[in-house]
Amino acid sequence: MKKKQYEGSIKRLPANDIYLNVTHLEKGNYKLKIIHNNKIIKCTKFTKR
Numbered sequence: 001m002k003k004k005q006y007e008g009s010i011k012r013l014p015a016n017d018i019y020l021n022v023t024h025l026e027k028g029n030y031k032l033k034i035i036h037n038n039k040i041i042k043c044t045k046f047t048k049r
Contacts, residue, residue, distance in 0.1 A: 004024075020032070022046075022048055025048050026048070028047070028048060029046075029047050030046055030047070031044070032044050
């Protein structure tokens with residue numbers, strides 16, 4: 001399976017909020033890892049149905 005890279009820009013968002021739009025993801029299970037200074041600080045799993 002080829003990896004797809006999605007990219008976009010939004011003029012201005014609040015500085016302390018992060019948005020993840022899963023519209024273009026295929027159905028299935030995903031793992032989200034949040035990394036700071038090369039260390040995983042949060043790992044969560046979700047399913048797109």
